[in-house]
Amino acid sequence: MSYEHEDYPEDPFPKDFGYGAYDQDGLDLEANASNNSETKPRILLMGLRRSGKSSIQKVVFHKMSPNETVFLESTSKIVKDDINNSSFVQFQIWDFPGQIDFIKPPFDSDMIFRGCGALVFVIDAKDDYIEALRKFKDTVIEAYKVNPHIKFEVFIHKVDGISDDSKMESQRDIHQRSSDDLSEAGLDQIHLSFHLTSIYDHSIFEAFSKVVQKLIPQxxxxxxxxxxxxxxxxxxxxxxxxxxxxxxxxxxxxxxxxxxxxxxxxxxxxxxxxxxxxxxxxxxxxxxxxxxxxxxxxxxxxxxxxxxxxxxxxxxxxxxxxxxxxxxxxxxxxxxxxxxxxxxxxxxxxxxxxxxxxxxxxxxxxxxxxxxxxxxxxxxxxxxxxx
Ligand SMILES: Nc1nc2c(ncn2[C@@H]2O[C@H](COP(=O)(O)OP(=O)(O)OP(=O)(O)O)[C@@H](O)[C@H]2O)c(=O)[nH]1
Structure with a gap:
C-alpha cells in the first residue's frame, strides 16, 4: 500500500490547477492514462466537511484506531491512496476536502469522474442532512453526465449511539429524499445504494466490502x-x-x-x-x-x-x-x-x-x-x- 499526497498551492484555485489533473510529480495524468495506477478503478470519497471521510479511509485501510480519528485535521488537499492488497483488491481512493465545490470550475469533473468506479458520499447522520443531500444531488448529476457507469454509494455515517429505530428512520428518509431529488432530475436509472456505517464497529468494513465487490469483475x-x-x-x-x-x-x-x-x-x-x-x-x-x-x-x-x-x-x-x-x-x-x-x-x-x-x-x-x-x-x- 502506498500513500500519496497532492499538495495544494497557496491559492487553492490557481487557474492552471484542476483537481487531480496533475499528480504529485506534476505529470499530466491524462497523458499518462495508460499508467497502471491510473487505469485502476477509482473510489471517490465525497461529502460535507467533518462528515468522516478521512476517518473511514484511515480506519479501513491504514488500521487507525477509531478513537485516534478525533485528532485528524480537516483535509485541505485531495489525498490519493493506492490500494494494492492483492490482484483482486486494486484501486485508488481519492479523499476530497469537504469544502470543495464538486461541480464548479476549477474542479475538473471530466478528469475526476471519468475513471471513477464508485462514488462514496458520506452523510453525517448526527447532523442536519438537508445541505448534504443538496450537495449529493448536484454531485450525482455532474458525475452521471461524465460517466453513467459510476456506482453511487451513500454512507449514512456515525450511526453509533443511535437507536435502531432512529437509524432505520434516517435511512428511510434519506433514501426517499434523494430518490425524489434524482428522479426530478430525470435520473431514476442510476445505481444507488445506502449503507448505515460507523467506524466504531464492523459496519464500515461491511459497507466497504460491498463497494469493493462491485468493482471486481470476477x-x-x-x-x-x-x-x-x-x-x-x-x-x-x-x-x-x-x-x-x-x-x-x-x-x-x-x-x-x-x-x-x-x-x-x-x-x-x-x-x-x-x-x-x-x-x-x-x-x-x-x-x-x-x-x-x-x-x-x-x-x-x-x-x-x-x-x-x-x-x-x-x-x-x-x-x-x-x-x-x-x-x-x-x-x-x-x-x-x-x-x-x-x-x-x-x-x-x-x-x-x-x-x-x-x-x-x-x-x-x-x-x-x-x-x-x-x-x-x-x-x-x-x-x-x-x-
Ligand atoms: N461518532 C462518530 N464519529 C466519527 C465517525 N467517523 C468519523 N467521526 C469523527 O468525525 C470527525 C470528522 O472526521 P474526518 O474524518 O476528519 O472528516 P472529513 O469528512 O474527512 O472532514 P474534512 O476533511 O473536513 O472534509 C472526527 O472527529 C472523527 O473522529 C463515526 O463513525 N462515529
Whole structure:
C-alpha cells in the first residue's frame, strides 16, 4: 500500500490547477492514462466537511484506531491512496476536502469522474442532512453526465449511539429524499445504494466490502466457487477476506449475519497479531497460516490462507469438522481455482495495457474461460471427487 499526497498551492484555485489533473510529480495524468495506477478503478470519497471521510479511509485501510480519528485535521488537499492488497483488491481512493465545490470550475469533473468506479458520499447522520443531500444531488448529476457507469454509494455515517429505530428512520428518509431529488432530475436509472456505517464497529468494513465487490469483475466466478465449495464440505458460510483491510471480497449466496462477520474479522486480527509475535518472517501471514476456533455453541471457525493476501474463513457445525480431510481436500481445489482466476485476470490486464497482443494469445484466453476448471460444472465435479 502506498500513500500519496497532492499538495495544494497557496491559492487553492490557481487557474492552471484542476483537481487531480496533475499528480504529485506534476505529470499530466491524462497523458499518462495508460499508467497502471491510473487505469485502476477509482473510489471517490465525497461529502460535507467533518462528515468522516478521512476517518473511514484511515480506519479501513491504514488500521487507525477509531478513537485516534478525533485528532485528524480537516483535509485541505485531495489525498490519493493506492490500494494494492492483492490482484483482486486494486484501486485508488481519492479523499476530497469537504469544502470543495464538486461541480464548479476549477474542479475538473471530466478528469475526476471519468475513471471513477464508485462514488462514496458520506452523510453525517448526527447532523442536519438537508445541505448534504443538496450537495449529493448536484454531485450525482455532474458525475452521471461524465460517466453513467459510476456506482453511487451513500454512507449514512456515525450511526453509533443511535437507536435502531432512529437509524432505520434516517435511512428511510434519506433514501426517499434523494430518490425524489434524482428522479426530478430525470435520473431514476442510476445505481444507488445506502449503507448505515460507523467506524466504531464492523459496519464500515461491511459497507466497504460491498463497494469493493462491485468493482471486481470476477465476483460472480468467486461466488460460484464458494457456492460449490460450501455444500460439498459441510460448511454453513464462508468469506473470502482481504487480510490487510479485513474487507471480504466474496461470500457465498447465503445471507450475511453481522455477528458472524465480526467474529471472522476478530479471528483474522488475532491470527495476524499472534503470527507477528512468533513469526520471524517479514510477512506474518504465509502459506502455512491456518487457525481453528471452537465456539461454545458447537460451532467452529476455520481459517485457511489462500494466498499472501487472501484468507478463507468458514463457519461450520462441530460435528461436520469430523471430516476435516474432505474440507482440506476441497479447500485445495478451491485454492487452485482461485489462482487460475488470478492468472486469467493478470493476462487480461496485460492485454488491456498491450492491445496489440497477437490473436493466438487472445485465443488462449478464450480457451481458458470456456474450458478451464473454473467452469462451474467442472468445478462441481472436482470438488465432489473429494474422499
Ligand atoms: N461518532 C462518530 N464519529 C466519527 C465517525 N467517523 C468519523 N467521526 C469523527 O468525525 C470527525 C470528522 O472526521 P474526518 O474524518 O476528519 O472528516 P472529513 O469528512 O474527512 O472532514 P474534512 O476533511 O473536513 O472534509 C472526527 O472527529 C472523527 O473522529 C463515526 O463513525 N462515529
Amino acid at each position: 465476483l460472480p466466478t468467486l461466488e460460484n466457487l464458494l457456492n460449490i465449495f460450501i455444500p460439498n464440505s459441510g460448511i454453513e458460510k464462508a468469506f473470502l477476506f482481504d487480510v490487510v483491510s479485513k474487507i471480504y471480497i466474496a461470500t457465498d449466496s447465503s445471507p450475511v449475519d453481522m455477528q458472524i462477520y465480526e467474529l471472522c474479522c476478530d479471528m483474522i486480527d488475532m491470527v495476524i497479531d499472534l503470527s507477528s509475535i512468533y513469526s520471524s518472517e517479514e510477512t506474518a501471514f504465509d502459506s502455512g497460516s491456518s487457525s481453528l476456533i471452537k465456539l461454545n455453541n458447537n460451532t467452529i471457525l476455520y481459517m485457511r490462507e489462500v494466498n499472501k493476501f487472501l484468507a478463507l474463513v468458514c463457519i461450520l457445525r462441530e460435528e461436520n469438522f469430523n471430516r476435516q480431510g474432505v474440507i482440506d481436500y476441497n479447500f485445495i481445489c478451491f485454492r487452485d481455482a482461485i489462482s487460475e482466476v488470478f492468472e486469467l485476470r493478470l493476462k487480461r490486464q496485460k492485454q488491456l495495457q498491450n492491445p496489440d497482443q497477437d490473436d493466438d494469445e487472445l485465443a488462449d484466453d478464450r480457451g481458458l474461460t470456456m474450458g478451464g476448471r473454473l467452469n462451474h460444472d467442472n468445478d462441481a465435479a472436482a470438488v465432489s471427487r473429494a474422499p
